Amino acid sequence: MSHSIMKKQKVFETINNFDLLSEEIVFLILDCLNTNPLDKKSFSLACKSFYSLESKHRKKLKPLRQEHLPKILTRYPSVAHLDLSLCPRITDNSLTTISSACNSTLRSIDLSKSGAFSGSGLLSLSLNCKNLLEIDISNAIGLKDAGAAALAEAKNLEKLWMGRCKLVTDMGVGCIAVGCKKLKVMSLKWCLGVGDLGVGLIAVKCKEIRSLDLSYLPITNKCLPSILKLQYLEDLVLEGCFGIDDDSLAALKHGCKSLKALDMSSCQNISHLGLSSLTSGTGGLQQLTLAYGSPVTLALADGLKKLSMLQSIKLDGSVVTCAGLKAMGNWCVSLKELSLSKCLGVTDEGLSSVVTKHRNLKKLDITCCRKITDVSIAQITSSCTTLSSFKMESCTLVPREAFVFIGQRCHSLEELDLTDNEIDDEGLKSISRCSKLSILKLGICLNITDLGLAHVGMSCSKLIELDLYRSMGITDTGISAIAHGCPDLEMINIAYCKDITDTSLISLSKCSKLNTFESRGCPFITSLGLAAIAVGCKQLTKLDIKKCHNINDVGMLPLAHFSQNLRQINLSYSSVTDVGLLSLASLGCLQSMTILHLKGLTPSGLAAALLACGGLTKVKLQASFKSLLPQPLFKHLEARGCVFQWRDKGFQAELDPKCWKLQVEDMVGGGY
């Protein structure tokens, strides 16, 4: 194989100037082709020499289907990082193929979201791939202790994520603890079968551990002493560990000196007493997360005073008292990050006292602090002028005039969330001065119009993400301004901006980097506009055209042809029929489909489409189809790795905005 390549390269020497460049230099050039995955593809398709060069160069691979693994692994011999999270199903067969093909070149493998494998597949992997350093087997729900024991054969493993491996018990984790002594990062989140003994053994045997995630494990105080003795431990997550309480923490006099980040969110049985005893020995702590924890009182804030290195504290969802916030203001440290998202009890007085002292704040989250007014905003903007991220969704008492301060004083802002606020065009005009802005969320801002948005479009050229969900005042003019001024735009949400037409979409088609496009409930959008997006935005991965009644099969055809990166589509309530759906089968990447209330969809058409789309992992369907289609079909599809979600909702002309919001949060992982 390599011999023939050499020959071909010699042939090219005489004619191809590119051959004057050494392989290393070409590799350096290829290293720069990172932005668009298709770039390397087109490079490799240029000629045979490029093809072989690219094959040799590629280190990372993220295949979509396991069927092609043998071929692509022979094509790319030096692949060291294999991300199989997009494969709907990875069987033991595939793992043995990988292990024999990659051998010791494999450094990391991601098997999360594809848990059809078992212990024998993992065993061949860990026995053959001696240099395997990282493995992610999260969500391998069927994996048992034997599988964990197989993993224990990977002696050089340094990073292991095994979240939600619910059948693995202390025994399996014990095997890993004994076998993988070099572990530095380990996540056992939601491994409900693992308790004190397994975790304790990890702490005893794996002395190199840097990062340990024990979220939601049924562990108690018993394993804490050995964990805190880990001398390199920097990051400890104890989220939702209900078994840990104050009593034992009080007994822990020696803290973990190396600890830098601690997450004790949702630990119901920990009060300020336990917390202060736990943190008293951990002087180096930089990040502390106490979301949904005990009330942030004076006592708690005073207890944390000793943390002289603290940079970030997250108190999301906790009850906050004014005295607590004031005490935080008296800390000697200067915080860089503060999150009070969804905290009850945040008042102008308390918040002001914090921000006036912590003037170096870079990130501030006061989402849903509904009591604060312009006083707080004025105080925040005047003291924390270097803010780079400011989230203040649903601070409904803040008047529209206050938003002007943000633009006037905080020029370093890169991320700004003003969802559900009173901001108006004046405020937007002011905010447009934040030229570094890359993420701007203006959902449910009913006071803004094209005028204000035009300012943003003109000045914020680095904008990557724009959310205009239900900002009804926006029309084509505003969107065009954005499309014109923000060429780097990757994500836009114009859902329920009812006046938007194809003109906006045609202008947005210039944003070639656009990967997420949501235009729910825009009745004027037709297939024509969608075609423009499909042609212009080749990187489109997520498309939501729910309730765009004027989009029909005609819009699907260009999509099927051009949007080869499309992974997720929502076609509910559109006019797409069997034909359009079936044409989408040519999209090899397509994994998730939501097809509710498609009037033109017949059972046979659906069956054909489902069978044709080989890579589907998630399909949302109306429950009525369940009985209309043969059960073996579903079994076959489920065996391919597809999960069906049945919905039995009646036809809804218009959804309650809050309800829709919750759904989106589910889908995009709490983007709001």
Next chain:
Amino acid sequence: MDLKGSLCADTWGELPKRMSSNNSSFADFDSQQPQQKWEDQIILDYGMRMNSPFPEFNQPQTQSPLPCNSSNQIKFPVQMNEGLQANKTEDWDPKAMLNNLSFLEQKIHQLQELVHLIVGRGGQLVTQQQQLITADLTSIIVQLISTAGSLLPSVKNNLSTAAPSIGQLGQFTGVLFPPVDDLKGGVQPQNSSGRKVSNNLNHVDLGGNCVTEQNHTVEEHELKDEEDAEEGENLPPGSYEILQLEKEEILAPHTHFCTICGKGFKRDANLRMHMRGHGDEYKTPAALAKPHKESGSEPMLIKRYSCPYAGCKRNKDHKKFQPLKTILCVKNHYKRTHCDKSYICSRCNTKKFSVIADLKTHEKHCGKDKWLCSCGTTFSRKDKLFGHIALFQGHTPAIPLDETNKGLAGPSDRREGNEATSKIGSSINFNFSSNVPTGNGTQNDMDTKGSTDDSASFFSSLNFDTCNFDGFHEFPRPPFDDSENPFSFLIPGSCNYIPKTGGDSSLSTLK
């Protein structure tokens, strides 16, 4: 016989005071016993409580600061004497004693003659004659025993003394049992050297309650094994007396013997029940009552026991001698440590025990030891297994066999798994094979070599079938680094296998 009732339990506290000068009389008596069996039983009976190994009688007891006490390897007559003296029993008469003794002598002579007669006839007897002689013998022996019994403190008292001694020690661990002045029996302190020593100790009136409590504890202590519990006991040397039983006594199946028919029992309660058959006098509530000390306890030194096995840590001559607390401890210790383990668990057929109670305890849990280590050790509790693994390098939890099979065959169907592995060829198969021996645990070296020599088998999927799912993964081992060459491990030193310390099973199979 009447003496039995009159002698109070306090007697025994006073008994181990002084070495008796007329112990030789007992020796004579002893030698005159024609029926060794009977004599043994009697001695054992008291030996259990009084600890009287005859051969060691005169050995100096260097360990004890109370040479008189500790060396008081008590003889029954002596105890009799002293005990009676001490208690000033009104109807005690040396003359009666002498009468009894002479009666015994007489009877023994009769017995001797009878036996001589039998010997003279060459052992050939007509059945009728045999029966006659047997009847004669029986009557003589019964008389002998009953008279001998009258020489001794009563059975009831004997038992009562034994019981509190155990009870006290159990209850007042590490506390000196102090002497009490106002003894009912009217102790004569000047009689005893041991008494003088103990007089220096604090005098505490323990009262009657104490005694009854002690009695309550007796049964419990018989059941409990105190050998471990006493580890922490730190009695100053000399604060207790050391008693040592002989091997034969320790191993005797019974400790309580009927003074009439000689039948042996393990518990005094059973003996008392048995005694009812010997006459109405044993049916009185007093006779049937649990023997206990009379209220107002007496001065008494704590008793500790020495194991007769020379060199044992529990032997009094050992440098770091740790005494045993009770006779039960002695028995269990001796059996566990110095005897063959003859009781084999019928379930697992591997575990052996020398104490039946241990076997029974084990059998309760046998089969439930599901927590398995790669070294082959099983644990009934998971935390014990993890403690073991945390302690030893290279040991790893062993996943049970059935789960290994399931886990490896996995959710993907078996056929697919086999196909997969047969496809990937020799390297995988080799690795599986190399792991096989440890997985089976009991598989011996020869088997392993046999299978590894058969190189062809590595390439067949059949081999994979037979070996892989045998639970080889029960004991995961570091694999050979050079997995490309399936034969590399056959060349010495070619493989990078690093044996882990403590991984015995794997070492033995891979050498």
